[in-house]
Amino acid sequence: MLRTSTMPPTLRIVGKSRPAHDKYDQRDRRNHRRLHDDERRCNEEWLATLSHELRSPLATILDALELVSSDLKRPRAKRAGDIAQRQAKKAMQLIEDLFDLSAHSCGKLALRKETVQMADIVARATETANHLITARKHSLTMSLPPRPLFILADRMRLEQVLTNLLINAAKFTEPGGHIRLTVTEEFGEIVVRVQDNGHGISAELLPSVFDLHMQATDLVARRPTGLGLGLALVKSLVELHGGCVAAASGGLGTGSEFVVRLPNRDCAA
Numbered sequence: 001m002l003r004t005s006t007m008p009p010t011l012r013i014v015g016k017s018r019p020a021h022d023k024y025d026q027r028d029r030r031n032h033r034r035l036h037d038d039e040r041r042c043n044e045e046w047l048a049t050l051s052h053e054l055r056s057p058l059a060t061i062l063d064a065l066e067l068v069s070s071d072l073k074r075p076r077a078k079r080a081g082d083i084a085q086r087q088a089k090k091a092m093q094l095i096e097d098l099f100d101l102s103a104h105s106c107g108k109l110a111l112r113k114e115t116v117q118m119a120d121i122v123a124r125a126t127e128t129a130n131h132l133i134t135a136r137k138h139s140l141t142m143s144l145p146p147r148p149l150f151i152l153a154d155r156m157r158l159e160q161v162l163t164n165l166l167i168n169a170a171k172f173t174e175p176g177g178h179i180r181l182t183v184t185e186e187f188g189e190i191v192v193r194v195q196d197n198g199h200g201i202s203a204e205l206l207p208s209v210f211d212l213h214m215q216a217t218d219l220v221a222r223r224p225t226g227l228g229l230g231l232a233l234v235k236s237l238v239e240l241h242g243g244c245v246a247a248a249s250g251g252l253g254t255g256s257e258f259v260v261r262l263p264n265r266d267c268a269a
């Protein structure tokens with residue numbers, strides 16, 4: 001005859017148990033991280049796809065506009081062709097910035113470093129930005145050190161950094177303003193400063209001025225004035241060179257200053 005014991009089974013404790021809510025919290029955090037990573041990956045893939053899909057047709061449009069503009073005889077038609085070409089080039093630059101930011105976020109933006117002279121970089125950058133500086137009737141002064149400064153850098157990318165800073169200064173300075181670009185050598189670093197007497201930056205906006213998608217507000221029209229790609233790209237490219245960039249301003253209406261610090265050729269080698 002079988003007898004069933006009424007004694008409770010012996011319990012063996014093999015480790016400390018965690019409250020149920022701790023387990024749920026850990027699971028929620030893991031799920032949140034996974035969702036965040038998935039969202040970031042989707043955003044990166046979307047940016048890369050968008051940039052790729054838009055570049056080819058816009059490049060074709062630019063080529064066609066260049067051919068058409070060269071054959072236009074009437075001044076009004078020629079002017080319209082020039083405007084279309086200028087706007088298409090602006091759109092192409094936005095796409096290039098998107099492409100670069102996408103490549104950087106995926107770790108695929110590589111630099112082609114060589115020893116270059118800072119004076120050459122400054123000359124090319126000011127030449128590129130000169131159309132907007134001239135159109136807004138700004139004055140631009142430059143100050144370079146008496147002896148040549150060399151840096152180990154990607155020539156095109158460093159030129160892109162200075163061009164974006166000059167265009168940013170021209171864009172947010174009232175017509176007839178003043179922009180100053182200086183290059184110095186300080187404690188083993190090459191320091192580039194771009195100063196303007198324009199709108200300035202509020203204390204609230206200053207900490208996030210390099211964030212992607214940050215939109216400044218035009219002080220007169222009170223409307224967004226861009227996608228915030230230029231300064232985000234400046235920060236990415238400067239950091240890829242082993243440097244840093246910072247913004248300073250006394251507030252609205254006081255102008256602004258952007259300072260780029262880069263290791264000189266000896267430090268970067």
